[in-house]
Each structure stands twice: as structure tokens, then as C-alpha cells.
Amino acid sequence: MKFCKNCGKEMSNEVVFCTSCGQGFENEVSTPNTVELPKAVTNPPSPPTSRKPMSKMQKALIFIIAIIIFACIVANIVLTNVYDPIKKIEAMNIAYNNKDKDTFFNAFHFKEGTVANPQNFYATVSEYGWINLRNDLTNEIEKIKRKEHTDIIYNDGEFINVQKKPVLLGLYNDIEFTIIPVEVSVWAPYENMKFNFGGKEVISKANEEQIIIGNFIPGTYEWSYEYDEGIMPLSGKGAYSLHNYWDNTEMVDVDWDFRYITLESDLEDAIVYVGGKSTGKKVSELYSLYPAQLNPTVEVFAVAKDKDGNEVKSDILTLDSTYVYLPFEHYQREQRIAEREWEIQDLYKSFRSDYSTAIYYTNFSYIEDYFIDGSKIKQDYAKFVTDHDDIEGYYYYEFILNDITDIKVISETEFELYTFETFNFQTDNESLYYERKKKYVFSYIDDKFYITEITDLDTKKTKNE
Known part of the structure; x- marks a missing residue:
């Protein structure tokens, strides 16, 4: 047996270097009976280990991580500004003062199916007073920041609801300014009347029926109607100013312009034709036409038989007066x-x-x-x-x-x-x-x-x- 002079480790005689510290043996012969105590040896400091250079993939990975962190920081700054309600109010203020009606309109949320346009909305806010509305919106935002319940803003009826809307898995909160519409209806006196209000058309299914047209924001809208199943074709059109009342409903007050037209003829048994179609009724049965309208384009005449049984037609007149007399030339003669x-x-x-x-x-x-x-x-x-x-x-x-x-x-x-x-x-x-x-x-x-x-x-x- 022999011992390493460097670390004192006992080794067999056959090894030529220390398996523990790597020290070589130089023709050393150990005396079997002699025990040689190892000398205390102080290990010299290990030389500094040199680092391997980073691979390209490692560098790319570090770069990507840095980019992601930077992007997150930037995105946070951007989203914080985007969802900042005060900045939204500032943008509204600029758009309103510049009369940028489209931008101002798009700053608000309208319930699905609501008929609205920038012109009507801008006019409604102008009537309400933008400064008043701006202050009201700001007050509701402050309530949200204080985690208080918000209140609906009224303009006679319910006008705007300010509410918090979580976005991006709840990481941010958006503020939504929802316009509360008016439910518009119309009273249709007859079945199968076509009524158009603000581009939405409805058809009545019964006489004297109240029909819900849809949801609209206050403003001025064009209306029109057609009715072809009476004694004469009826139609009309106009403009209607829609307001926001306490219950957010309004029935359109339509001027149907229905008239009574007194009808007489030489022959009381003659069948009356209006607009080219037979009414199926005699003059004596239609002493007055109702519902009717004064319309110089609608023709009216009557058909009868003379003493020889031949069919004869009265003079053809137009409905431009509330009194119509249908003369028969043969009878007049x-x-x-x-x-x-x-x-x-x-x-x-x-x-x-x-x-x-x-x-x-x-x-x-x-x-x-x-x-x-x-x-x-x-x-x-x-x-x-x-x-x-x-x-x-x-x-x-x-x-x-x-x-x-x-x-x-x-x-x-x-x-x-x-x-x-x-x-x-x-x-x-x-x-x-x-x-x-x-x-x-x-x-x-x-x-x-x-x-x-x-x-x-x-x-x-x-x-x-």
C-alpha cells in the first residue's frame, strides 16, 4: 500500500496517480510495515473556470422575453389610457365643440336594434345642454371610482345609463355610456295598413291595433303609410318630432287625413268605381265615401244600364272635392x-x-x-x-x-x-x-x-x- 503525498489517500501499489486528487506517483515504493503519516497539505486555489459563450438561441430567447416585457408595459400604458373614462369625456368634449357629430355619436353605446343617427343625437344633447350632460357623466364616473351605485341620467324620461364593463378577463374596467331609447308605437285604424317610421316598416294585423314599431332615440323622423284595401287607395307622409317622456314610450300621432266625400249621381242604382276598381256598392249605399282622401289623381265613376239594357258609364271625375256628382250623359240627354x-x-x-x-x-x-x-x-x-x-x-x-x-x-x-x-x-x-x-x-x-x-x-x- 502507498499513500498520496498530496491528499493522503491510501492507494494500491499498482496505481501511478492518485484517483482522488490526480497527483502522480514517481517511483514511490511503500514499506509495508512502515506507516507514513500524510503531511498536511494546503490545496492551492483552483484556477477560475472560464464561461462558455451563450448560444444564438439563448440570446434570441432573452431578446424575446425583453420584448414581451416591454410590450406588456406599453400595452398597460395604452390600455390604461384607452379605458380612462376622463379621457373619454375629454374626447367627447372636443368632438361636440367641433360639431363632429359622427365621432360624438360613436362615443356612446346604443342598444341593439335601436334606430339612431348622429344628427338626431347631437340635436338631443344640444337641447339638453352639453355642459350639463358632461357634468352629469363626470359625476357618475366619480361614483364608480368610489365604488358607489350609479344613477340613470334623466331627460324627462330615462336618458343615459353609465356603467362599468370589465374587459380583458377583468384586468381592466371600461366605462360604457348607454343611451336608453324610446319605445315607439302607432295606432292603426285598419287591418293591413303599411306604416313606415324612420325606415322601419310594420303592417297591422287587425282593425284599431296598436303596433310597436321599435326603439328610437329622440329626434325628427320621416313617416309614411299606405292602405289599399278600402274603397280607395290611401296614403300619406310627414315628419314627426319624437320626445323622451317619463315612461320612455310614445305613440306616434299620425294625421291620417281621412275625409268624408259626399257622392251623388243621376242614377242611384249605379255601381261606383274608385281608382279603377269596383266598390261593389251602389250610389245609394255610398252616400259618402269614408275613409277617403282628396286626391286629384284618383278617378271615380259609376256604371249602370240604360232602358235598353246596355251598360253605360258616367262621366269620369277625380276626387279633388268633398262633393262629387256623377252625371250620366244618356240620362242627362x-x-x-x-x-x-x-x-x-x-x-x-x-x-x-x-x-x-x-x-x-x-x-x-x-x-x-x-x-x-x-x-x-x-x-x-x-x-x-x-x-x-x-x-x-x-x-x-x-x-x-x-x-x-x-x-x-x-x-x-x-x-x-x-x-x-x-x-x-x-x-x-x-x-x-x-x-x-x-x-x-x-x-x-x-x-x-x-x-x-x-x-x-x-x-x-x-x-x-
Whole structure:
């Protein structure tokens, strides 16, 4: 056995260096019986270990970690500013003062389905007062910071709700300014009315139905309606100013512009047509049209049958007045003819009376207005009347009958009147009885009837005993 002089470790004789400290043995021979105590040896300080250089991957990893840490710091700064409610108020203030309506509008939250636009919202805030609203919003933000309950901001009705909204897994809190809308409805008087308000259309399913149109923010909106299932097509449009009342609901007050239109006609049994469609009702059943509107583009007429069973149509008029009279030309013609028939009958009776007077006094002026100036018949009758001055002695006419036997209508302006006339004619020498059948032609000229022809069709003369 031998011992290492450096560390004192016992080694076998065969080893050439110390397995403990690495000290070499130089031809040392150990005496088996001699125990040699190891010398105290002080280990010299180990030389400094040199570091291995970092690999590229290690350097890249450290760089990435540094970037991530930096990005997190920057993101925290950015997000803190983004979700800073005071900065939001400042941005609102700038947008409002610059009248940047779109940016101002986008700073608020609107519930899904709410009809809203920047113009209406800006006008509503202006009416409320931006400074007042800015102060109200700031007060609600301070309540959130103090962890107090917030209150709804009112503008007659509920206006804005300020609430905290956790974001990014709750790491940050956003403040949301939610606009509380107005529920808008309309009262529809008839089924299947189409009503459009602010771009949203609804259709009524029953008469006198209240329909909820949707949610809107206060402002001015265009409205329109159409109704095609009544006696005439109805429509209308206008603008409506929507306000925010205490219960956040409002029923649109629509001016339907419904009218009563009085309807009359020559024929009460005629079927009325409005807008080209039959109402299925007679004039007598539709004394007044309702609901109706004054509309110069809507035509109205009636259809009936004449005395021969032929279908006839009235004049076509437009609904531009609250009173409509539908004349039938054939009926009007018949009425005019009937009136003129009575007129010429009266005219004939007057003529015969005046003719008797003219002959008696031999004065043509009594009947001159019955004839057209310059006509041959006027000249002939003027001569006949005045020739009675040449009769010697006494004469006398006694008109007995002036009967009308028939009237024929040649046209609306020309009529043939057939008569049977009897009279006695006496002179100093004889007494005669006459029976005559005549044809009178009456012509309507310049709003007046004239006798344009008198024809003796048959004359019977007998002597009186």
C-alpha cells in the first residue's frame, strides 16, 4: 500500500496517480510495515473556470422575453389610457365643440336594434345642454371610482345609463355610456295598413291595433303609410318630432287625413268605381265615401244600364272635392229632351193664343218673336196676319181645339210637334168649321226655341148650319 503525498489517500501499489486528487506517483515504493503519516497539505486555489459563450438561441430567447416585457408595459400604458373614462369625456368634449357629430355619436353605446343617427343625437344633447350632460357623466364616473351605485341620467324620461364593463378577463374596467331609447308605437285604424317610421316598416294585423314599431332615440323622423284595401287607395307622409317622456314610450300621432266625400249621381242604382276598381256598392249605399282622401289623381265613376239594357258609364271625375256628382250623359240627354219637350208644348200653346190675338188685331208683333228674323216662314206669317186688313166687313176666329198628338225628337235641338186643331171662321157671308192636322218644327238656336216650319198635313172644312 502507498499513500498520496498530496491528499493522503491510501492507494494500491499498482496505481501511478492518485484517483482522488490526480497527483502522480514517481517511483514511490511503500514499506509495508512502515506507516507514513500524510503531511498536511494546503490545496492551492483552483484556477477560475472560464464561461462558455451563450448560444444564438439563448440570446434570441432573452431578446424575446425583453420584448414581451416591454410590450406588456406599453400595452398597460395604452390600455390604461384607452379605458380612462376622463379621457373619454375629454374626447367627447372636443368632438361636440367641433360639431363632429359622427365621432360624438360613436362615443356612446346604443342598444341593439335601436334606430339612431348622429344628427338626431347631437340635436338631443344640444337641447339638453352639453355642459350639463358632461357634468352629469363626470359625476357618475366619480361614483364608480368610489365604488358607489350609479344613477340613470334623466331627460324627462330615462336618458343615459353609465356603467362599468370589465374587459380583458377583468384586468381592466371600461366605462360604457348607454343611451336608453324610446319605445315607439302607432295606432292603426285598419287591418293591413303599411306604416313606415324612420325606415322601419310594420303592417297591422287587425282593425284599431296598436303596433310597436321599435326603439328610437329622440329626434325628427320621416313617416309614411299606405292602405289599399278600402274603397280607395290611401296614403300619406310627414315628419314627426319624437320626445323622451317619463315612461320612455310614445305613440306616434299620425294625421291620417281621412275625409268624408259626399257622392251623388243621376242614377242611384249605379255601381261606383274608385281608382279603377269596383266598390261593389251602389250610389245609394255610398252616400259618402269614408275613409277617403282628396286626391286629384284618383278617378271615380259609376256604371249602370240604360232602358235598353246596355251598360253605360258616367262621366269620369277625380276626387279633388268633398262633393262629387256623377252625371250620366244618356240620362242627362234624356232629361234635357224631356224638359225641352215640355218647353215646346208650352211654347205651342202660347203661340196659338198669341196667334189668335195677332189675327184679331191684324198685328204681327204678337207672334214675330216666335220666328227667326229674315226667315221665309216669318215673312209668310207676317203677310197672312196683315192681309186680314183686306177682308171686307166682319170676320171672327174661334179656336176650339189645340191638341198635341205627338212629339218626335229629331235631335236635342230639333223637335217635330204634331197637332190637331179645330176652329170656326165667320164672316158676313158664311160660317165655316175647320179641322187641321199640322206639323210644327221647333229648333233650339242660341239658347232659345224658334218655330222654323209649320206644315198643313190635312185640312177638313165644313159649313156651319
